[in-house]
Amino acid sequence: MIEIRDLTKAYGERRVVDGLTFRVAAGRVTGFLGPNGAGKSTTLRMALGLDRPTSGTALVDGLPYARLTEPLRRVGALLDAQAVHGGRTAAGHLSWIAASHRLPARRVDEVLALVGLSDAAGRRIRTFSLGMRQRLGIAAALLGDPAALLLDEPVNGLDAEGIRWIRTLLRRLADEGRAVLVSSHLMAEMARTADHLVVIGRGRLLADTSTADFLAENGRRRVRVRAVDPAGLAALLAEAHPEAVPLGDGAWDVPDADPGELGALAASRRVVLIELSVTHDSLEEAFMRMTADAVEYRAVTA
Amino acid sequence: MSATTFPLRAEWAKFTTLRSLWTTPLLAVALSAGITAVVQFSYGKTDTSLTEDPMEGVFYGLNFGQVAVVCLGILLVGQEYASGTLATSLAAVPDRVRFFRGKLLLGAGLGLAVGVLSVAGQLAATEASVGLDLSAPGTARALAAGMLYHPLLLVLCLSLTTVLRNQTAALGLLSPMVFLGTTALSAIPGVRDVAQFLPDRAGLYAMRLHDAPDVHYGHTTGLLLAAAWTALAVAAGLRTLRRRDA
Structure with missing residues (x-):
C-alpha cells in the first residue's frame, strides 16, 4: 500500500x-x-x-x-x-x-x-x-x-x-x-x-472518492422536456423551475429536476408532454467544473 | 539500506547493451596503440623530440586515445541525463551512494583495462620499432603512471558530468579543456606555472622519464596530483547526486 x-x-x-x-x-x-x-x-x-x-x-x-x-x-x-x-x-x-x-x-x-x-x-x-x-x-x-x-x-x-x-x-x-x-x-x-x-x-x-460516488455526485442529472403547447410549458417552468434553459426547438433543459415530479406537475396543469427524458452531465464537464478554479493554464476567451 | 540491489551489475548491463558505450574503450586502445605504432615506425628513429625522452614516443598515441577515455567518462553518466533513464536507474537503485559507487567501479574498472591494454599496445609497438630500455631509471614508474592515468581521467570526467548533470555541457567543457585548453595554457609563460597543476598536465608529466626544469613537482607527485583532482571531482559528484532532485 x-x-x-x-x-x-x-x-x-x-x-x-x-x-x-x-x-x-x-x-x-x-x-x-x-x-x-x-x-x-x-x-x-x-x-x-x-x-x-x-x-x-x-x-x-x-x-x-x-x-x-x-x-x-x-x-x-x-x-x-x-x-x-x-x-x-x-x-x-x-x-x-x-x-x-x-x-x-x-x-x-x-x-x-x-x-x-x-x-x-x-x-x-x-x-x-x-x-x-x-x-x-x-x-x-x-x-x-x-x-x-x-x-x-x-x-x-x-x-x-x-x-x-x-x-x-x-x-x-x-x-x-x-x-x-x-x-x-x-x-x-x-x-x-x-x-x-x-x-x-x-x-x-x-x-x-469511489468512482461510483463520484458519478452519483458529479454526473448531474438533467431533464429534457418538450410539450405540445410550448407557451404553456414555458409558463409552468418559469414558475416551478426558473433555472430551466430553452433549447430552441421548444424543448427545455431542466437541471437537477426529478422527471416524476416534473411529469406530475405538467399533468396537473394540463400541459401535454411529448418528451420527458433524463440525461447526465458528461464526466468531462463534471471534472472541468470541479477543477475550474484549479486550472493552471487556460486560454482566455476574448 | 537497500542492500539487495546490484548497482554494478546494472551498470555493466547498461554498458554492454549500448553500442556507443562499449565501442568507446576499444576505440581508445586502438587509437593509442595504433598512432604510437605509426609514429614510431615512421619517425621513431629520426625525430629527436621522440628520442630525447623515449616516453614521448611511447605515449604519442595516448594524446589521441585519451579523447575516447574522456568521452567514455562523460557518456557513462551523461547518456542517463540525455535520455532520461536516470529516473529508472534511481528507481532501481534508490540509494544514491550505492548508485554512484556502481558508476565509479565500472568507470575505474574500464579505465584500468583501457590503461593496461593501451600501454601494453604502445609498448609493444615501440619495442618492435625503435626498441626501449626497460631497465632505464623511471621507466617502470612512467609505464605504471600511463596505466593509472586512464582510470583517473575517466573517473574525473564521469564525476564532473555528474556535477554538471548534462552530457552536452560536459562535452563542451571537458573536451576543449583537456585537449586544447591546458596545452594552449601551458604555452603561455606566466600561465604555465599554474596550468601545470591541472589534472591532465600533472598526469601526463608522471609519464615522462626526464625532469622538466620549469615543473614545480616530481613525477610521482604529478600522478598524486591527478588523483587528488579525481578525488575532489568524485566528492563533488556525490554531493550533487545526493542533494539534487533527479
Missing part, C-alpha cells in the same frame, strides 16, 4: 504539490486525476524518492521508497515512456533493469510477452512508436512482479486496441491484489477504468 501524507513540494514560492494526503489501497485501481500541471507527476516522483518533498512523506508499506530493500519487487513505475535510450533494444533496456535486482533473464521474455512486444524484443527502441514505448514502459514496471504499480499517463499514445488492452491489464493487476495508481487527465477514461478516484488541482486534493 502507498500512503501519501501531507506531501508538499515548493519551488520558491510556487507550491506544485500542496499538503496532499491520500492512499493507494491494494486490490483496486485508483485513478489519479488532474489537469495538466496539477502536480500529478511531481507527486509520483516524490513517491519514488526521485524528488525530495519540501515537507510531508510518501510511504510504501510504511517505508520511504529509498529504504526499500528490493524496490522493484514492491513498486513498479512508469513515469515517462520516452525516457529510454533509443540505442538499446527492448530486451537490452529491460535486461539492465533486471540486472539491478538479479531478476532471471526469462523474466525479461515474460514481461515482453505480457505486453505483446516479443517480436520486437531485438529491435532498437528508436524505431518504436509511442504506443510501443508505453508497452515497453509497462513491461519495465512489471519486471519485479511488484505489489504496487504507479503509472503516469500510460494511455497516452495508445490506439483504441491499446487502450482496451491496458484497461483489461489494470483490472487484472488489481484483481490479483496489487495496488494500482494510474494518473490521467482524461476523466472519462478513468471513470471506465478506476474503482477509486483521487482528483487534484494546483497540487491540492479536490476529491478522494
Whole structure:
C-alpha cells in the first residue's frame, strides 16, 4: 500500500504539490486525476524518492521508497515512456533493469510477452512508436512482479486496441491484489477504468472518492422536456423551475429536476408532454467544473 | 539500506547493451596503440623530440586515445541525463551512494583495462620499432603512471558530468579543456606555472622519464596530483547526486 501524507513540494514560492494526503489501497485501481500541471507527476516522483518533498512523506508499506530493500519487487513505475535510450533494444533496456535486482533473464521474455512486444524484443527502441514505448514502459514496471504499480499517463499514445488492452491489464493487476495508481487527465477514461478516484488541482486534493460516488455526485442529472403547447410549458417552468434553459426547438433543459415530479406537475396543469427524458452531465464537464478554479493554464476567451 | 540491489551489475548491463558505450574503450586502445605504432615506425628513429625522452614516443598515441577515455567518462553518466533513464536507474537503485559507487567501479574498472591494454599496445609497438630500455631509471614508474592515468581521467570526467548533470555541457567543457585548453595554457609563460597543476598536465608529466626544469613537482607527485583532482571531482559528484532532485 502507498500512503501519501501531507506531501508538499515548493519551488520558491510556487507550491506544485500542496499538503496532499491520500492512499493507494491494494486490490483496486485508483485513478489519479488532474489537469495538466496539477502536480500529478511531481507527486509520483516524490513517491519514488526521485524528488525530495519540501515537507510531508510518501510511504510504501510504511517505508520511504529509498529504504526499500528490493524496490522493484514492491513498486513498479512508469513515469515517462520516452525516457529510454533509443540505442538499446527492448530486451537490452529491460535486461539492465533486471540486472539491478538479479531478476532471471526469462523474466525479461515474460514481461515482453505480457505486453505483446516479443517480436520486437531485438529491435532498437528508436524505431518504436509511442504506443510501443508505453508497452515497453509497462513491461519495465512489471519486471519485479511488484505489489504496487504507479503509472503516469500510460494511455497516452495508445490506439483504441491499446487502450482496451491496458484497461483489461489494470483490472487484472488489481484483481490479483496489487495496488494500482494510474494518473490521467482524461476523466472519462478513468471513470471506465478506476474503482477509486483521487482528483487534484494546483497540487491540492479536490476529491478522494469511489468512482461510483463520484458519478452519483458529479454526473448531474438533467431533464429534457418538450410539450405540445410550448407557451404553456414555458409558463409552468418559469414558475416551478426558473433555472430551466430553452433549447430552441421548444424543448427545455431542466437541471437537477426529478422527471416524476416534473411529469406530475405538467399533468396537473394540463400541459401535454411529448418528451420527458433524463440525461447526465458528461464526466468531462463534471471534472472541468470541479477543477475550474484549479486550472493552471487556460486560454482566455476574448 | 537497500542492500539487495546490484548497482554494478546494472551498470555493466547498461554498458554492454549500448553500442556507443562499449565501442568507446576499444576505440581508445586502438587509437593509442595504433598512432604510437605509426609514429614510431615512421619517425621513431629520426625525430629527436621522440628520442630525447623515449616516453614521448611511447605515449604519442595516448594524446589521441585519451579523447575516447574522456568521452567514455562523460557518456557513462551523461547518456542517463540525455535520455532520461536516470529516473529508472534511481528507481532501481534508490540509494544514491550505492548508485554512484556502481558508476565509479565500472568507470575505474574500464579505465584500468583501457590503461593496461593501451600501454601494453604502445609498448609493444615501440619495442618492435625503435626498441626501449626497460631497465632505464623511471621507466617502470612512467609505464605504471600511463596505466593509472586512464582510470583517473575517466573517473574525473564521469564525476564532473555528474556535477554538471548534462552530457552536452560536459562535452563542451571537458573536451576543449583537456585537449586544447591546458596545452594552449601551458604555452603561455606566466600561465604555465599554474596550468601545470591541472589534472591532465600533472598526469601526463608522471609519464615522462626526464625532469622538466620549469615543473614545480616530481613525477610521482604529478600522478598524486591527478588523483587528488579525481578525488575532489568524485566528492563533488556525490554531493550533487545526493542533494539534487533527479
